[in-house]
Amino acid sequence: MDVDLRKLRYFVAVAEELHFGRAADRLHIAQPVLSRQIRALENELRAQLFVRTKRATELTPAGRQLLDDARPLLAAADATRRRVAQAARGAKTFTIGFMPGLTVTSVVRRFAAANPELEVEVVRTTWDDQVEVLHDGRVDVSIVRLPIDQAGLVLRPLFEEPRVAMVPADHRLAGKPSIDITDLADEHLLQDPDAVPEWRDIALELRSGHPRAVPVLHSVEEKLEHVAAGNGISIVPQSVADFYHRPDVSTLPVNDLAPNKVALAWIATRRSRLIHSFADLATAADWAPRPGRRA
Amino acid sequence: MDVDLRKLRYFVAVAEELHFGRAADRLHIAQPVLSRQIRALENELRAQLFVRTKRATELTPAGRQLLDDARPLLAAADATRRRVAQAARGAKTFTIGFMPGLTVTSVVRRFAAANPELEVEVVRTTWDDQVEVLHDGRVDVSIVRLPIDQAGLVLRPLFEEPRVAMVPADHRLAGKPSIDITDLADEHLLQDPDAVPEWRDIALELRSGHPRAVPVLHSVEEKLEHVAAGNGISIVPQSVADFYHRPDVSTLPVNDLAPNKVALAWIATRRSRLIHSFADLATAADWAPRPGRRA
DNA sequence: CGTCCATAATACCTTCAGGGTATTACAGCC
DNA sequence: GGCTGTAATACCCTGAAGGTATTATGGACG
Numbered sequence: 001m002d003v004d005l006r007k008l009r010y011f012v013a014v015a016e017e018l019h020f021g022r023a024a025d026r027l028h029i030a031q032p033v034l035s036r037q038i039r040a041l042e043n044e045l046r047a048q049l050f051v052r053t054k055r056a057t058e059l060t061p062a063g064r065q066l067l068d069d070a071r072p073l074l075a076a077a078d079a080t081r082r083r084v085a086q087a088a089r090g091a092k093t094f095t096i097g098f099m100p101g102l103t104v105t106s107v108v109r110r111f112a113a114a115n116p117e118l119e120v121e122v123v124r125t126t127w128d129d130q131v132e133v134l135h136d137g138r139v140d141v142s143i144v145r146l147p148i149d150q151a152g153l154v155l156r157p158l159f160e161e162p163r164v165a166m167v168p169a170d171h172r173l174a175g176k177p178s179i180d181i182t183d184l185a186d187e188h189l190l191q192d193p194d195a196v197p198e199w200r201d202i203a204l205e206l207r208s209g210h211p212r213a214v215p216v217l218h219s220v221e222e223k224l225e226h227v228a229a230g231n232g233i234s235i236v237p238q239s240v241a242d243f244y245h246r247p248d249v250s251t252l253p254v255n256d257l258a259p260n261k262v263a264l265a266w267i268a269t270r271r272s273r274l275i276h277s278f279a280d281l282a283t284a285a286d287w288a289p290r291p292g293r294r295a
Numbered sequence: 296m297d298v299d300l301r302k303l304r305y306f307v308a309v310a311e312e313l314h315f316g317r318a319a320d321r322l323h324i325a326q327p328v329l330s331r332q333i334r335a336l337e338n339e340l341r342a343q344l345f346v347r348t349k350r351a352t353e354l355t356p357a358g359r360q361l362l363d364d365a366r367p368l369l370a371a372a373d374a375t376r377r378r379v380a381q382a383a384r385g386a387k388t389f390t391i392g393f394m395p396g397l398t399v400t401s402v403v404r405r406f407a408a409a410n411p412e413l414e415v416e417v418v419r420t421t422w423d424d425q426v427e428v429l430h431d432g433r434v435d436v437s438i439v440r441l442p443i444d445q446a447g448l449v450l451r452p453l454f455e456e457p458r459v460a461m462v463p464a465d466h467r468l469a470g471k472p473s474i475d476i477t478d479l480a481d482e483h484l485l486q487d488p489d490a491v492p493e494w495r496d497i498a499l500e501l502r503s504g505h506p507r508a509v510p511v512l513h514s515v516e517e518k519l520e521h522v523a524a525g526n527g528i529s530i531v532p533q534s535v536a537d538f539y540h541r542p543d544v545s546t547l548p549v550n551d552l553a554p555n556k557v558a559l560a561w562i563a564t565r566r567s568r569l570i571h572s573f574a575d576l577a578t579a580a581d582w583a584p585r586p587g588r589r590a
Numbered sequence: 591c592g593t594c595c596a597t598a599a600t601a602c603c604t605t606c607a608g609g610g611t612a613t614t615a616c617a618g619c620c
Numbered sequence: 621g622g623c624t625g626t627a628a629t630a631c632c633c634t635g636a637a638g639g640t641a642t643t644a645t646g647g648a649c650g
Contacts, residue, residue, distance in 0.1 A: 006296075062383035066379045066382075069379070077368060081298060084342050084357050151564055151566045269367050
């Protein structure tokens with residue numbers, strides 16, 4: 001009658017690997033078991049999920065539909081476990097995620113004061129997991145930097161802030177009062193080009209057909225390390241530049257760069273007095289960037 | 296590792312019945328099995344879900360949290376099954392729910408014309424299931440009458456329409472050009488008083504402390520049957536009155552009655568080109584009530 | 591106060607799903 | 621034609637989920 005979440009997890013692994021053997025390794029089970037479980041799932045759902053040719057494994061339309069649905073479903077199940085565990089621990093906690101550079105202390109302090117029975121936690125997120133932490137229940141609300149995948153979320157805009165370029169201190173542009181985005185056309189950007197469409201559209205290295213590889217960087221610190229080492233430049237929100245200041249990296253205001261939008265996000269299916277009261281506090285708060293250390 | 300949806304369903308049954316025996320009956324399993332499964336669930340989650348005194352069964356805080364999460368989770372699982380089954384059937388269908396009185400044909404026709412590869416279905420909903428059909432995947436979008444439980448949904452307002460009173464044709468007020476809500480203070484209303492707060496706040500029968508029972512009515516037709524039989528009166532949106540017209544029931548415009556709001560709703564976690572294109576069509580459509588047959 | 595009743599838990603059995611290993615079937619490649 | 625990579629098949633074993641019979645226990649009641 002009910003789908004089995006274990007089988008769903010198996011299915012997602014196979015759908016992502018498109019290879020039974022590798023998926024089985026990832027799941028730490030034997031390959032024949034996985035084959036059998038997927039077969040069973042297909043029977044239960046009365047739907048073929050994969051086309052297995054001897055040489056390749058592909059998703060059917062039904063499989064694609066299931067993959068779309070299975071991921072949020074599994075995330076919701078994880079979130080449920082987390083929330084129950086927390087409720088059982090007795091101590092009611094409320095966890096707030098936030099992206100680097102954002103200063104949440106004042107809002108958090110006011111929220112904690114208004115809810116003294118609550119244990120209020122904060123979690124620093126990254127680009128990769130700022131949405132994930134919401135879906136899997138690690139945080140109750142998260143202060144995110146747009147753009148994000150908004151599916152299943154409620155967003156409340158908080159403020160906008162300019163974005164600036166971070167270059168090595170000995171860079172030819174370092175020290176200029178401001179630059180145009182076109183000045184960066186022949187630079188190497190240490191992040192996903194889509195995050196800065198203004199640069200992507202003019203970048204020489206992308207037009208040359210030989211884009212340089214972008215290392216996978218999960219934190220601002222790592223990114224700055226690469227900038228300082230002269231491996232490239234980076235575009236970050238003003239507050240990030242202010243917060244993660246280091247002498248061997250210079251900050252440059254850039255004209256014609258759309259500001260970064262910051263919003264509060266939470267799961268649309270959840271309805272909680274606490275979430276709404278936090279949202280109201282956050283909306284009312286003064287998010288003006290603190291005076292930068294650069295000044 | 297993963298929670299078992301079967302156990303979750305069992306849990307919900309027990310949480311709703313607060314009685315292992317009755318819950319077991321409802322689930323068509325033996326009571327000891329149910330006791331054991333709930334125990335197992337409690338162990339897996341490392342959380343006590345019920346306090347079992349010899350005489351009563353109560354939810355713990357963790358149990359309440361789980362109940363809140365389990366219901367949408369199970370609904371999402373159902374919806375997944377439905378959508379996969381549909382995708383497997385090959386014929387891509389798009390299903391639109393709508394409440395009584397609403398005329399969706401023109402929008403549906405235009406949507407079907409714009410998506411000829413699609414099989415477009417319509418489903419009439421009721422007050423009870425207009426939200427449920429969205430959560431369990433029976434429809435892709437639904438045209439709902441507010442107020443509804445908006446958790447997990449995206450709403451797009453479409454239009455508003457006045458509400459009118461339906462009374463027996465031989466009622467003392469029948470035939471009046473219009474009445475005030477106060478004229479109905481000593482009438483019996485055949486619906487949930489909270490649906491018409493203007494009446495609830497003045498109703499004599501509610502102030503007397505001896506409210507008459509409201510029969511459980513699932514369709515407009517049943518409601519009108521009761522009205523015609525003289526068992527009470529009913530407040531409905533104008534378009535419902537126009538559509539379900541019968542000679543032994545009269546329609547009365549009522550002053551000081553907030554209009555009924557109609558909106559398009561869909562599941563917040565879903566992101567589909569089709570849903571958005573339907574939403575745009577629906578927003579652009581002319582929803583002005585058709586000329587009533589009463590005229 | 592003893593008996594009965596209602597209710598959940600315990601004991602014990604049976605079946606079958608899910609895990610494992612060994613092996614086979616089959617397509618492509620050298 | 622043998623070799624390799626890949627999924628499926630065959631077969632076994634364990635444990636979870638279902639069932640029935642019974643027990644423990646607190647409340648109701650004569």
